[in-house]
Every structure is written in C-alpha cells, then in structure tokens.
Amino acid sequence: xxxxxxxxxxxxxxxxxxxxxxxxxxxxxxxxxxxxxxxxxxxxxxxxxxxxxxxxxxxxxxxxxxxxxxxxxxxxxxxxxxxxxxxxxxxxxxxxxxxxxxxxxxxxxxxxxxxxxxxxxxxxxxxxxxxxxxxxxxxxxxxxxxxxxxxxxxxxxxxxxxxxxxxxxxxxxxxxxxxxxxxxxxxxxxxxxxxxxxxxxxxxxxxxxxxxxxxxxxxxxxxx
Amino acid sequence: xxxxxxxxxxxxxxxxxxxxxxxxxxxxxxxxxxxxxxxxxxxxxxxxxxxxxxxxxxxxxxxxxxxxxxxxxxxxxxxxxxxxxxxxxxxxxxxxxxxxxxxxxxxxxxxxxxxxxxxxxxxxxxxxxxxxxxxxxxxxxxxxxxxxxxxxxxxxxxxxxxxxxxxxxxxxxxxxxxxxxxxxxxxxxxxxxxxxxxxxxxxxxxxxxxxxxxxxxxxxxxxxxxxxxxxxxxxxxxxxxxxxxxxxxxxxxxxxxxxxxxxxxxxxxxxxxxxxxxxxxxxxxxxxxxxxxxxxxxxxxxxxxxxxxxxxxxxxxxxxxxxxxxxxxxxxxxxxxx
Numbered sequence: 001x002x003x004x005x006x007x008x009x010x011x012x013x014x015x016x017x018x019x020x021x022x023x024x025x026x027x028x029x030x031x032x033x034x035x036x037x038x039x040x041x042x043x044x045x046x047x048x049x050x051x052x053x054x055x056x057x058x059x060x061x062x063x064x065x066x067x068x069x070x071x072x073x074x075x076x077x078x079x080x081x082x083x084x085x086x087x088x089x090x091x092x093x094x095x096x097x098x099x100x101x102x103x104x105x106x107x108x109x110x111x112x113x114x115x116x117x118x119x120x121x122x123x124x125x126x127x128x129x130x131x132x133x134x135x136x137x138x139x140x141x142x143x144x145x146x147x148x149x150x151x152x153x154x155x156x157x158x159x160x161x162x163x164x165x166x167x168x169x170x171x172x173x174x175x176x177x178x179x180x181x182x183x184x185x186x187x188x189x190x191x192x193x194x195x196x197x198x199x200x201x202x203x204x205x206x207x208x209x210x211x212x213x214x215x216x217x218x219x220x221x222x223x224x
Numbered sequence: 225x226x227x228x229x230x231x232x233x234x235x236x237x238x239x240x241x242x243x244x245x246x247x248x249x250x251x252x253x254x255x256x257x258x259x260x261x262x263x264x265x266x267x268x269x270x271x272x273x274x275x276x277x278x279x280x281x282x283x284x285x286x287x288x289x290x291x292x293x294x295x296x297x298x299x300x301x302x303x304x305x306x307x308x309x310x311x312x313x314x315x316x317x318x319x320x321x322x323x324x325x326x327x328x329x330x331x332x333x334x335x336x337x338x339x340x341x342x343x344x345x346x347x348x349x350x351x352x353x354x355x356x357x358x359x360x361x362x363x364x365x366x367x368x369x370x371x372x373x374x375x376x377x378x379x380x381x382x383x384x385x386x387x388x389x390x391x392x393x394x395x396x397x398x399x400x401x402x403x404x405x406x407x408x409x410x411x412x413x414x415x416x417x418x419x420x421x422x423x424x425x426x427x428x429x430x431x432x433x434x435x436x437x438x439x440x441x442x443x444x445x446x447x448x449x450x451x452x453x454x455x456x457x458x459x460x461x462x463x464x465x466x467x468x469x470x471x472x473x474x475x476x477x478x479x480x481x482x483x484x485x486x487x488x489x490x491x492x493x494x495x496x497x498x499x500x501x502x503x504x505x506x507x508x509x510x511x512x513x514x515x516x517x518x519x520x521x522x523x524x525x526x527x528x529x530x531x532x533x534x535x536x537x538x539x540x541x542x543x544x545x546x547x548x549x550x551x552x553x554x555x556x557x558x559x560x561x562x
Contacts, residue, residue, distance in 0.1 A: 033328065068301060081307040085317050113314065127559065128537065130485045145484070161321060179485050182539040182555060192328040203543055206503060 003162065003194050004030040004053055009062035011048055011217075022048045024217035025062070030210075032161075035188065035195045037208035045217040046198045047166055053196060054087050054164045055079045067161065084113050088155030090165035094147045096139040102150050103135040109158045117157075125153050128183055145172050152180060156187055163188065165197040169204065177201060232275055236268050285312060292316050296323050351392050354385040361385075398524055409451040409535060416446045416480060416487065423459035424478070427467055435473045438463070442480040448487050448556050450536055455556070458532040458540075461525035462491050462552050470495035470549075486538065486555040498544040506542065529554075 011023040051057040064071045126132045129149045169177035213221035243264035305316040361378045474494040481488045505511045507530045511523045537557045544550035
C-alpha cells in the first residue's frame with residue numbers, strides 16, 4: 001500500500017527569465033513500511049521534496065497525497081495537526097528548543113497534542129539512544145552527536161507513521177551514523193513506520209530498500 | 225460513575241431541603257425569603273442540568289468512538305475525523321494507527337507461518353532421498369553374492385548419505401531455534417575475545433580445508449554485556465558464510481572497535497561479495513543467492529544471527545559489493561545492566 005504519493009509535483013521560484021525550478025514534475029510513490037533514501041547533489045531539490053512530503057512547504061503545482069489525504073485540501077490548522085500526529089521530522093540542524101530540557105524537547109510533540117506521554121516507551125528510546133542520564137540537561141550542553149540523537153528521539157516519541165529525515169547523520173562520524181540508522185530501522189520495524197531519508201552517505205543509501213536520485217528537481221534514477 | 229451520580233442527586237436534594245428549612249424558619253421579611261428560595265432552586269436546577277448535559281455529551285462521545293472503532297475494525301479509514309482538534313479525532317487517529325500496526329504484524333506472522341510450512345515440506349522431501357538411498361543399499365548388502373570391493377563401495381555411499389542426513393537434521397535443529405522465544409539469553413559482562421575464540425574455533429576446520437586464514441584483532445580487555453553462547457553462534461554463522469563464499473587461500477579478518485554507544489565486531493572477507501540488489505535480502509529467512517543454489521544450506525544462518533543480535537539490543541549491518549568481498553558489522557550495545 002502506498003502511504004506517500006506525489007503527482008507531477010512542481011515548485012517554482014521567481015518568474016520567467018529568472019525562473020528557478022526547485023522541483024520539476026516529480027511523480028513518486030512510496031510504500032508503507034519501506035525505507036527510502038533520497039540522494040543527489042546539493043541544490044538538487046531533495047530538501048524541498050522532503051518538506052513538501054511533510055506539508056512544511058506548499059507546491060506551485062501538482063499534488064501530494066499522504067495516507068489517502070490530499071495535503072493541498074487541508075487548512076493551516078488541519079495541516080499542523082496532521083504533521084503532529086502522522087509525521088516525525090529529523091532536521092539536519094536539529095531544531096531543538098534551547099530553553100527546554102532534553103526531556104521536554106523529546107515529549108514536546110506528544111504534549112502539544114494533549115496526549116499523555118508513554119513513559120515506558122520513552123525510557124526505551126532514551127536508553128537505546130544513550131540519553132538516559134542527559135534528560136535533565138539543556139541541549140547546548142550536549143555534543144553535536146548527542147543533540148542529533150535528541151532530535152531523533154523527539155521524532156520517534158509520538159510513534160509517527162512516517163519519519164522524514166533530512167540528513168540525520170550529516171554531522172556525525174561514519175560510525176555513529178551507522179548506529180543511528182540501525183536504531184531507526186529497529187523502531188520502524190516495531191511500529192511499521194515509513195522512513196524517507198536524505199543522505200550523502202552511499203553506505204546508508206545502500207542499506208535502504210529503495211534509492212531515489214534527484215538532479216535539477218527531477219528524479220533521474222529510482223532503484224529498488 | 226454510578227456512585228457519583230447518586231451522590232450528586234443526593235447532595236442536590238440535601239441542599240434543597242436544608243436550604244428550604246433554614247430559609248423558611250428565618251424570621252425575616254417575606255421577599256428575602258422568596259429570593260433565597262429562588263436562588264436555592266436555581267442552584268439545584270443548574271447542577272442537575274449540567275449533570276445531565278455532560279452525561280449526554282459523554283454518551284454521545286463514547287457512542288461515536290464505538291461506532292468509529294467498528295469501522296476501523298473493518299479496515300475503513302474515518303475520513304471526517306482526520307486532523308481535528310477534538311477528542312474524538314485524537315482517539316480515532318490513535319486507534320487507526322494501532323489497527324495499522326496490528327494488521328501489519330498479523331500479515332507478517334502469517335507470512336512467516338507460510339514460509340515455515342514450506343521449509344518443513346522441503347526438508348522432509350530432502351530427508352526422504354538419503355533415507356531411501358540408505359534403505360536401498362542396505363537391501364543390496366543383504367545379497368550374499370556381493371564382492372568385498374562392492375561392499376566397500378556400498379559402505380562409502382551409506383556413509384555419504386548419513387552425512388547428508390546429519391546435515392539436514394542439523395538444519396532442522398537450527399530452524400527450531402529460530403523462534404525468538406527459543407533464544408534464552410543469559411546476559412553477563414564478559415570478555416569479547418573469549419566469545420570470538422569460541423566462534424573461530426568452531427569454523428577452524430572448514431577454514432583450514434580451504435586454506436583460508438582467519439585473523440582476529442581484539443584487545444583482550446574489551447568487555448561487553450552479552451550472552452556468550454548465542455553471540456558465538458551468531459558470529460559463527462557469519463564466519464561460516466564468509467568461508468563458504470571466499471575462494472581458497474582467501475582471508476577473513478575479524479576486528480573489534482569500541483564506539484560511543486556500541487561495540488562493533490567487524491568481519492571482513494575476501495570473498496565474492498554480495499550483489500547490491502540483494503544486500504537487504506541476505507538476512508531474510510530462507511533467502512539463498514541464486515548462484516549459490518548448489519551449495520548446502522537453507523538460508524537460515526544469517527537470519528538466526530540477526531535474531532540473536534537484535535534480541536540483545538544490537539544490530540547487524542553489511543556493506544559489500546560484488547567481487548570485492550563483504551564487511552559484516554555486528555554491533556552490541558555498550559550500556560551496562562541496571
């Protein structure tokens with residue numbers, strides 16, 4: 001079953017002679033429970049595509065359909081709730097709240113939704129990510145790799161159906177990268193989650209179920 | 225719930241009667257008395273009214289949730305309840321998620337069951353051949369006119385067939401361990417080098433036969449919280465594969481690195497490597513590479529390895545390309561027990 005699909009998705013900036021085509025007619029289908037890696041040079045439109053899939057950006061043309069719902073048909077509030085409940089984002093620059101503790105950062109998406117925190121699950125995530133003794137610290141007291149792990153824990157805390165990760169291992173050494181990918185794979189197997197991940201790392205791309213290569217806003221290769 | 229309801233009604237009535245009693249026995253002006261009576265009556269009415277109002281709301285809510293749960297149970301998505309800031313929407317979306325996870329797990333376990341049945345039928349089929357061969361040669365043995373030359377040959381064949389039977393039974397034993405709950409872990413903090421020694425020793429004979437050199441580099445002081453017996457078996461299965469797919473006089477290198485979160489056991493071989501397209505399939509149950517169909521095995525070893533390592537909180541990854549050998553990484557978590 002396809003959980004994510006786009007049809008002729010375009011995103012243009014500016015107007016004709018200076019028209020920039022960030023995305024140029026992307027048609028894509030992603031199966032539920034799969035692990036997809038998106039590769040391509042910088043500026044090829046990878047991040048734009050990921051933002052479109054998560055409803056963080058609006059397309060100029062075409063449509064995005066997530067779990068049977070058309071994103072363009074949703075209002076601003078509806079979209080915010082949709083993101084909160086269905087999608088876990090892992091940003092390249094972490095985007096952690098500096099004035100909240102690690103624990104509060106992790107449970108933020110759950111608490112925003114007014115749900116009670118699954119303490120047992122949270123302990124499991126914190127333990128597997130090696131964060132159990134850092135929960136009361138502020139993010140700026142942690143190393144880059146640790147902050148990255150906090151942002152991964154935050155994306156996982158609400159058990160979203162889809163995890164969108166923008167170079168989640170971009171600032172980690174190759175060894176820690178492998179660890180992080182291993183963790184993502186384990187949780188996605190447990191909760192039948194779909195992962196779409198941008199990566200520059202060939203090794204990680206190799207371990208995905210499917211690799212999509214994007215150049216100049218177009219899919220140039222799609223390999224299973 | 226029911227007690228609350230009766231308490232509320234009882235308190236209301238109490239308020240009504242005591243209020244009335246106090247007001248009516250007061251020696252005040254008649255208008256003040258009327259006013260107080262009115263206030264008490266309206267208090268009683270609002271509290272009863274709000275009770276019945278919230279009761280109805282609550283019943284409505286639970287009815288809606290029940291109705292939608294039925295729909296979800298039948299596999300329908302509740303379109304009108306998506307992404308709303310209401311209690312019902314929150315519950316419905318959560319229920320849908322749970323339904324999704326469970327139906328996925330159900331499909332997965334049905335699939336596994338099917339595979340297991342297929343394997344059993346294949347195994348029994350494979351066991352039949354050597355068994356009937358042995359039977360046939362035994363019958364030929366009972367013929368009094370066979371020469372000693374022939375008898376030697378028959379014994380050879382029977383020995384071969386018995387070996388095959390032994391191998392198949394070994395596979396059967398292994399596959400019975402595949403069920404996760406069969407893996408009974410006895411975790412303890414022990415030296416990794418000892419585990420590696422057990423694993424290497426059990427494949428040494430096979431390696432020597434092919435002239436493959438196995439070298440281990442691991443600091444003796446490295447300790448990991450793990451189950452020695454099962455981990456050794458997991459590593460043995462990887463080594464077994466490496467030896468199987470490495471040509472004669474090749475090399476297998478085992479090295480251990482301690483990372484921030486995991487201790488990584490790297491197993492590198494100079495074998496033929498794995499095709500990129502199949503790299504994720506090798507850990508699947510019963511996966512056999514097409515080109516290796518003639519070799520012994522049922523595709524259980526690496527599946528078992530992954531199960532063993534996963535149940536200790538670690539994971540196995542592989543990095544390989546065709547013709548360049550394979551790199552397996554077995555990662556065991558560093559965390560110490562609570």
